[in-house]
Amino acid sequence: MTRFGRYGGIYVPETLMVPIEELTEAFEYFRANPLFQKELNELLSTYAGRPTPITFVPTFSDKVQAKVYLKREDLLHTGAHKLNNSLGQALLAKRMGKRRLIAETGAGQHGVATATAAARLGMECVVYMGTTDMKRQAHNVVRMRLLGAEVRPVSAGSRTLKDAINEALRDWVSNLASTHYCLGSALGPHPYPTMVREFQRVIGDEAKIQFREMTGRLPDTVVACVGGGSNAIGIFTAFLNDSVKLIGVEAGGRGTGRGEHAARFMFDSDPLNHIGVLHGTETFLLQDEDGNILPTYSVSAGLDYPAVGPEHAFLFETKRASYSSISDDLAISAFKMLTQTEGIMPALESSHAIAYVIREMKGSNEFILINCSGRGDKDLSIVEDWMKGHGEL
Amino acid sequence: MTVINNRGVSAIESAFERGKILIPYLVAGFPDEKSSLECMKAAFNAGADMLEIGVPFSDPIADGAVIQHAQDRALRNGMTLRKTLRLAADLAADQKKTVSKPLILMCYYNPILHFGIERFVDSALESGVDGVIVPDLVPDEAELLIESARKKNFATVFLAAPNSSEKRLRLISKSSSGFIYALGLEGVTGERDKMSDKLSTFVENIRSIDKSENKKAHRVGIGFGVSKPEHFKMLSAIADGVIVGSAVVRRAESSPQAVREFIEELRR
Structure with missing residues (x-):
């Protein structure tokens, strides 16, 4: 197959x-x-430090009125999944x-x-x-x-x-x-x-057991950011056959125009116009009328890519997972909020998943598992520039 | 129907009747739209037997630096698959004044898929294009293209690599029409100083497998790496046709005259 x-x-x-x-x-x-x-x-x-823990984040949870847990891939050796x-x-x-x-x-x-x-x-x-x-x-x-x-x-x-x-x-x-x-x-x-996927599914396999041990149940929703989609498929796979909502979060960048984002699932015309072949695989991608691949933009380099992994395309089509997008600004606000409330500095990629929970799941009171796919140390100069640009530093 | 009968696969096959043939490759829209058409005419006038027209694509993974640069420039000039077909139609119209030599497109898969496969085959034939080479499409994934092309006698030229297994060469042989494109090296397009000395065995291997697969044997063209007259001489002793890409494209950047001179030099 x-x-x-x-x-x-x-x-x-x-x-x-x-x-x-x-x-x-x-x-x-x-x-x-x-x-x-x-x-x-x-x-x-x-060597790598598995299993990585799951962390309940109480203050953050209070703020969003939900029960939020992070799968800590940021703690893996080298700082990401x-x-x-x-x-x-x-x-x-x-x-x-x-x-x-x-x-x-x-x-x-x-x-x-x-x-x-x-x-x-x-x-x-x-x-x-x-x-x-x-x-x-x-x-x-x-x-x-x-x-x-x-x-x-x-x-x-x-x-x-x-x-x-x-x-x-x-x-x-x-x-x-x-x-x-x-x-x-x-x-x-x-x-x-x-x-x-098989090398990354350890994330979800571990998380499922850990979540049960901590809470006695499964999460209502699992959220992960999606560039190509390896951390998302890594955490989704264990939950595919459970009644758990799966949400992938793409880079909304700085706008909805061409070249301003990397949100492959954000379109309002015939889906067939958004399917194509790039880098060996047929999937949803960003292309122009002539089938050339469009440039993308995101503050987060790891999400700045015009095509999405083909299994995500399948999960999207079959509606087993749903996909949304988060702008640069919201991702950076989420980065700061998690850092300040919990002392955990997420990668800007992972910050997109965190921002989704802040924007879409506030007051849901759900049990939410977010894949904190990496740590944010690599992003300090970007966040510093952003803060300077907004008069915060 | 008569028009279709002498175009497509038939046109390509009759070009090979002329003996060892030379197939230059040029990128549509490079260095600009008008000059690229002039370069194509110059190539034919200088003795090219068939022309391979490259359609620029944003992500040409099978191409080396020279053709990447040319495709990038052509895209900046606004060249697209649609416009390439128009350019081919202009060239074909010009050709008919003299003798009508075949045109094939070299196009990555996504522009064709996005254009619509059947529509592509029809539009290409209408524009005087006889076949297509898709560098990132193996026969295993080409069912739709092969089916649409067969119905219209449009050629699907598949590539055979030096490392292709016997099983794969059989599939390539079964799926190709017009000719089989033997790759002169494992790697991307671009001029090399030396061609491998194993190419003769490679082409023989393709021929013997092809013979057992088909009643009517395919012609074999060889390309990738060709940079000078000695290569052309050596490869035309091995294969039925030689494709010259980067070395021609590099000359297209200076002038149609440079293309003409280089092809005359190869032909000499």
Whole structure:
């Protein structure tokens, strides 16, 4: 099965087909292999810091009049959920005899996670990053370089995540024998959307047990931000067959016009106009009348991407999950509110999920589980600039 | 119907009757709309047997720096799939004054999908385009395109890679019409100094698999990496046609005259 309903598939140059077949076989073999699972689980617990806790946030809960719990992926080693996937893929690549990892990165978190996995497992690492993102996430560039990775700037197109993926795909097709492409989100050609979900589903699997232990029940609603959608699919998967509402939150950016946001599910014309193929997968995406991909914008580099993972497209179509969007301003207000009320500084990506709860679920009195997918240290200079711009500093 | 009968797959197949053929690639709208048309005419006048017209796309993942730059510039000039078809129609009209050589489009999948697959095939044929190469569409995902194209004798040229398995080469052979496009390297488009010495075995392999799959064998074109007359000579000894992309596009940036001279040089 290469698809989720009509979404997904394998839209790649022919040269990638055999490597993709090999990757699919290796993944299917190792996902059922107890020794591989044992090695990965050991790394996740003794190196990455799993399980991450769930935290009840009382003051924040009072303010929004609901019972809010955070899944603390911000406490994972390197500061975001990305390491779950990078360790899994790096280990798999090593078993496949690859010595070189390449990755794309937007906010830098996936790049840092892959550079970290490469350092730990003794592999080479090259990370592609748009020059716009290198500027706004400069600290992560330094981190990657310190970890021994080579960061290659991408100055084509919109100079963000989309263009970094283009460049990583070009590298992969040119270096097949030595290289595994460690794709960081639940998108790309099959088997990536499934593989990334399987490496990230530990988030929801843990959270479900922890939530029950803490409250004796399941949450009413689970909320996560959605760029490509790996942290969201990671926490949603465990709850798909439960009567739990699932909400994905996209980047509303600074407006509803073209190039002002990255909200793929925000449209009012025929849905068919919003389906297309990018980076190997058929899904909802932002495109113009001629089928060219539109530029996107978000204050959060990790959500600044024109297509959404194909499984989210399927969950949207079947209405199993619903999707909404949050503006830059609301995300930054949520960032500040959680920091001030609870002493937890979320990534700007995760702040979109938190802002959704503030805007849409105030007074609901529901049990809400938010995936706090990463920590906000990387975003300090952006928030500082915003505060200066608003006379707050 | 007579018009359709001598266009499409038939037009491409008869071009291969001319012997070892040369297929230059040019990007529509690069360096600008008018010059790109002039470059295409110059290529034909200089002895090109068929032309591959690149439709600019925002995310050309199979292309190296030269063609990326050209596509980016063409997009900035407002070139689109629709306008490329109009440009092709102008070129085809101009050609009919002399001899009508085939045109194929090289277009990424999303613009075609968004345009509508059946509508694309119809509009392309109406514009004098005989077939299409979609660099990010493998036959496994191309059922709709193949079906629409077959009905109208429109060519679907699929790419065969040096690392394609026998099973994949069979699928490529079954799904291709017009010719099979053998990739000269594992990587993106762009000029290379040297071509692999394994290409002869690769093309032989394609031919023998193709022979067992089809009653009528496909012609094999080869491209990616070609930069100089020696390459053309070497590859035309191996395959039935040679596609030259980046090396031609680079010359298109200076002038139609430069394109003409380069193609004459390759042909010499």
